[in-house]
Amino acid sequence: MTGALLQALISGLATGGIYALVALAFSITFTTTKTLNFGHGEFVSAGAFVGVSAMLMLLGKPMSGSLAGEPVGGWLQVIAIVVATFGIGLLGLLLYVLAVRPFAGKPGMSWVMTTLGFGIILQSIGLAVWGPGTVMVPPPFGDDVIRVFGIGIRSQEILILVVSLLIMAVFDFIMQRTMVGKAMRAVAHNRQVASLMGINVTAVMLGAFFISSALAGLSGILIAPIASASLYLGLGVALKGFSGAIIGGLSNPRGCVLGGFALGVLESMINLWQAQWREIVVFAIVILVLAVTPAGLFGSKTVEKV
Numbered sequence: 001m002t003g004a005l006l007q008a009l010i011s012g013l014a015t016g017g018i019y020a021l022v023a024l025a026f027s028i029t030f031t032t033t034k035t036l037n038f039g040h041g042e043f044v045s046a047g048a049f050v051g052v053s054a055m056l057m058l059l060g061k062p063m064s065g066s067l068a069g070e071p072v073g074g075w076l077q078v079i080a081i082v083v084a085t086f087g088i089g090l091l092g093l094l095l096y097v098l099a100v101r102p103f104a105g106k107p108g109m110s111w112v113m114t115t116l117g118f119g120i121i122l123q124s125i126g127l128a129v130w131g132p133g134t135v136m137v138p139p140p141f142g143d144d145v146i147r148v149f150g151i152g153i154r155s156q157e158i159l160i161l162v163v164s165l166l167i168m169a170v171f172d173f174i175m176q177r178t179m180v181g182k183a184m185r186a187v188a189h190n191r192q193v194a195s196l197m198g199i200n201v202t203a204v205m206l207g208a209f210f211i212s213s214a215l216a217g218l219s220g221i222l223i224a225p226i227a228s229a230s231l232y233l234g235l236g237v238a239l240k241g242f243s244g245a246i247i248g249g250l251s252n253p254r255g256c257v258l259g260g261f262a263l264g265v266l267e268s269m270i271n272l273w274q275a276q277w278r279e280i281v282v283f284a285i286v287i288l289v290l291a292v293t294p295a296g297l298f299g300s301k302t303v304e305k306v
Helices: 002-033 040-058 074-100 110-130 155-177 179-189 191-196 201-227 233-248 253-273 275-292
Strands: 145-148 151-154
Touching: 002 040, 002 151, 002 155, 002 179, 002 201, 002 233, 002 253, 040 074, 040 110, 040 201, 040 233, 074 110, 074 201, 151 155, 155 179, 155 201, 155 253, 179 191, 179 201, 191 201, 201 233, 233 253, 233 275, 253 275
Parallel strands: none
Antiparallel strands: 145 151
16 A cells, blocks of 8 residues: 555656646746736647657658657657757747737736637647647657666656756746846836836746746656647646646745645545546645635735725
């Protein structure tokens, strides 16, 4: 029983690392622009396929081909991860310019429909290019299970956990210790005052959407070897990541990260009991948290002065 619990804990932390990255992405755009990318799931799926396409092109195969039986080495996958991360990050800049900037800071929630529409367009383009099927993505370090004290750990789970923790540590350092982070926090607090202090608010918002979308692309290519690349992969990942952000508090990046990890572990533990209860318990907890503390467990209440 102890071995099963430890196994579930490791798997849950790996899955939670993906949820935490997505939750962090939601927090970044929410705190800086007071908007959310409701097409974030499509960005996760696009990240997986952009990475797969990069590997196929480097192997001299068409983008709609298959990686089955191909010699996909570590360096090839590193290049794919970089291409997916920066490629989807650039797509985030396009999203901000076309679908968010015209409505950011204005009354109403037109940006909800524009980000949803952008995501649907992105998915439709993906279906035209790659089709609706799934693509098996080989892990960069092989499929062998690593045995530690009788617990089986997949190399991809270790990679996800290490990369996600590293990304979060770097982001936290930037936010707390650098001028860029201080500028982002100033814009998040009050963009008008930040502008008067000489901060380029537009550049900060562009940077927020680039980072947020880049995290989506990274999440997609990291989860693909476990869940298989699919244009419908990102919807569930984004929904769980958003749930983690709600639980932790959208206004608190650290809280969002903790919420994502907690959600991943909770899911994995419920799978040991009754897998069919997983979604019921997860979203019941989200509803309970919102009912008790609408700002999340670690979020701060917004006070508007009139």
